[in-house]
Amino acid sequence: MKNVDLLLPLSIIIPALAGIFILLSKKESQGFWKSFTYIGFGFPLFSAIVLYSQFDETIHYNFKMKFLTGLEDFGITLHLGLNGISMPLFLMAGIVGFASGIYALQAKAERIRLYLFLLLIMQSGLMGVFSSIDIFFFYFFHEFALIPTFVMIGIWGGVGSRSTAMEMAIYLTLGALASLVGLLVIYTNSGMINHSFDFIALSHHLSNTPLETVLQQNIYGILLFGFGILVSLFPFHSWAPKSYSAAPTAAAMLHAGVLKKFGLYGIIQLISPLLPEGAAHWATILGWLALGNIVVIGLATISQTDLKQMVSYSSVMHMGYAFLGIASLNSIGTGGAVMLMFGHGLSVALLFLLTTCIYHRTDTFDMADMGGLASKAPVLSAFFITATMAGIGLPGFANFWGEFAVFIGIWGNESIQWMLYPAALGIVISAIYGLRAVAKVFYGQPSVNFQKHMEANTVRDLTTSEKIPALILIFSLLLAGFYPGFVSNLINRDIDGFKPDKIVEGIEQPATSIYLSHMESKNGQ
């Protein structure tokens, strides 16, 4: 055990501890709880960066650590570690968490210490989700992060938040329990002498003695339903737009950006490798549902007049591409989905952040009541346009590589090849709503209401404390956009060999890296 390994458990514990300290501190001692906020959000980011730099490509799971919590007789141990798929997401969780934490500090919410406490608990759970090798704790940490979201929507959400919080809690509990049951069925039927939730042991065992085909298909179906709800797969998405538009900004950033990736991560990292037959069985249906996300929700996004609603819907829509990548059943498509998760997490967090910044300047989310904001807040408008471009998936941003790889993946799978056309249509759809929002908010003549508002209040550009989190997110997006190997090299290493792969058979080098490095050199020219 190296010392650096300790960073992994510490990045889970420290946010939670910092949160408890903040809760117990006095309201007057601002310096105290502010510094603990920086520690609580800064440490995970710091450790994610250190761990990223220390990542050893020759070892399967890096930084492994095992803790016994008393359930080891049931095969449950707190087993932490990172592989090539979880490392980028762990990093992303650190970045988004830090950005949302800094943003929350200046948000001046009522009962700010409780707010920060809940946010830190969420952060702690998120770091745990992506670093758990044990499937039980993977689920456990997800729930850990989910509960604060419910409370935050309830307390700091706007009018109607009580029923929204309730709807979300019930819906997500259904999803979580369905996935729990699915995981338990894998656990009990694995045929291991000592039942275990340890993913490494499970995958080792199941690759030698796979489950029966029918059982695989059934379990995958249950899990797809459960995870589908959690990731807002069409038609189980209805909770998501409501919740995000009701949620306070920092919570929406963390949930839409990071927590929602739990289900996708679970499918890619855990479930598809364990149940390859199930994945193959459900691929076409999953593809159809993903198209539902892209086209149906995409059209719904266009019709939104409320800016925050639009961002919420667009975040649901983009999940369709990630699902499509999974449905392609090949490594480039799946790897693209991971890349997209990384990029989408950053870009959607940025969009939520900037949307709230706009709200603070216009006092409304209704796009009809805005206009001409660019002349007053040029930096804000530049940032927002950047975020929109990233969301659409323009080259230069992380999302581009994700979507691009997903498209190649679909093309490589002949049975769902045709889905490429409606999926590509989705790009046009997101361009329509994205650019239209930019036009309505920032350009043209200010609306009558906004004119009045501007007369009554001074509309300022972004403040420093708003700029910093936004810049962190933009920087990360651009970094992965111009040097995708920063993320994709890690993904490549682990994405292969897990799936019934049709495209890369006989190719020595992992397919993702070929395509991505090829495109990268093209882009560089």
Place this chain on the structure above:
Amino acid sequence: MNIQFLKELAATNQWHWILPEIILALLGVSVLLMDLFFRGDKDKKIAIVSIGAQFLVLFYFINNFSFMNSPDTVYAFSDMLKQNAFGNWCRVFFIICSILVSSLGVLYLKKNKLPSTEFYSLVLIATASLMIMVQSSHLLLLFITLETATVAFYVLISYGRNSSLSLEAGLKYLILGGTSSAILMLGIVLLYGVAGNPSMTGYSTDSMNFKELGHFISLNQGSSLLIAGVLLVIAGFCFKIAVVPFQIWVPDVYQGAPTPIAAFLGVASKASGFFVLINLLTGPFVHLKEILVPFLSVIAIGSILFGNIAAVTQRNVKRLMGLSGVAHAGYLMIGLVASFSVETHYIIYFYLLTYLLASFSVFGVMCSVSELDARQELEDYEDLAKSNTFLGFILIVGLGSLAGIPPLAGFIAKLLLFITAIKVKLYLLVAVAVIGVVISIYYYFGWIREATFRIFRIEDENNKHVSKDYESDLSAYHKILFGFVAILSIVFGLFQTVFRGFIW
């Protein structure tokens, strides 16, 4: 009290095996006497004596840890009493329960200005008899201890004598409890008669004994009278654990009963029924798997669905707790169904332990908040978390644990239950349980929502909302106790190491 004297007396006999029960029962009688002699602040003194003595008994168990946990099973009093590790853990369970009930009783009695001595006395006697009941291995002893506890409950439920609801609840419990005792008795008599019939193969002269009865049942599985007897016995206990279709008394009795007693009913009485049932189902009735599994499965499904759906519509939190208890009994029934195939004693025990911690957190808050005991509406909890953060915290932890939310102990208990059920392929029951849990989120979170979330109101002259003041004058003892119970719910959710080696 001279414990040494008792020890010497018991040395010739096996009485020392039930020393804790004897102490509790004697204490129950002697507090009545103390009532005559104490001067001054009598209520407080008696509370201190009875709660202190219970802590001593609990300490006795902790002190004799190795004895408690010994793997041997021993029989005493001509096989009437069976002592093993599980039985000992059950005894500890009831002591913890009675400590908490007595502590809640302090709050309740003070608030309602009721005489306190009989309350503690009855709680102690009921606890002692429940403790013997879970160790009995003879139907007669089982029935007698059950009746002793039930009679104590009749009185305790109608203890709030200045409240008509409490009297009504007492009467309802009396009538239905009497009926269920009659059903149980009928079952016992049938079993006795059939198993003692010399014309049957393997008949026994001591046919109420679990071992003999089990032997007889294994030889005569097809006898319809026998099956009728077994079903009647189980039905009698189903009343105690309040499962469908024997749950009809629950809402009214819970609402009317004094809050501490509602907790006592919901936890101790329910747990005792489960402990006895698991002993019966893995003991004498184990050979009737084919008949009992469908029967118990239907009960489980009915209870989960009925309890949860009925609780959704409740606005009175005591009724809500009662009906959600029906649902919890339904989840536990899954453990009973699974017990025919795998060992589930400790899973049921752990579930009930987490249920105890969570329930007493919630009931503790209810005792502290309420002014009118029976009329506790959800609205009374509005903004509790803001005006009294401590009580809000306890309430949220308790409800979260009942709902089975990680990282609280209730989640681990449900998880272990689900793992067991899936292991023996009870997929249908698990599916129903999942649906039940999802429904339960509505009312548990609805309550949390009421306590934490701000309500938007249009403030005008007619509709002025007066924010409630939850100034509670909890003593330090109660604060520590409630805090401890709530913290345990969190700790057991994160670390279960303490249970390793003896609970599983």
